Amino acid sequence: MSTTRTFALDDLRRILLEGAGAEEGVDLDGDILDTYFDELGYESLALLETGGRIEREYGITLDDSALTDAVxxxxxxxxxNEHITAAAEVAA
Structure with a gap:
């Protein structure tokens, strides 16, 4: 039985903080699920760094549109999580 690792909000928070830190006055511990990244202080360059960290840690490849379309x-x-699931299905 194979267990697929999932990507959760806490994982994203950790990677955002490791890669770009937190904008002063932004509380990443709050309810940020539906807050736009630019409101959280993360612009495209920070999100590209975040995407790279996610790819390395989870062994997936995100296309550029995945990072630009996910706001x-x-x-x-x-x-x-869609990419993680697809990668697990290919590996099975």
Whole structure:
């Protein structure tokens, strides 16, 4: 029985903080699932770094549109989990 690792909000918070830190006055511990990344202080360069960290840690490849189309943490988490599931199915 294979267990597929999932990507959760806490994983995203950790990777955002490791890669780009937190904008002053932004509370990543709050309810940020539907807050736009730019409101959280993360612009495209920070999200590219975040995407690279996710790819390395989870062994997946995210296309550029995955990072540009996902404008909230909820959307990015969903995209990452779709890629993780697809990669697990290919490996099975």
């Amino acid at each position: 909230t943490p909820r959307q990015l988490i969903a995209v990452v």
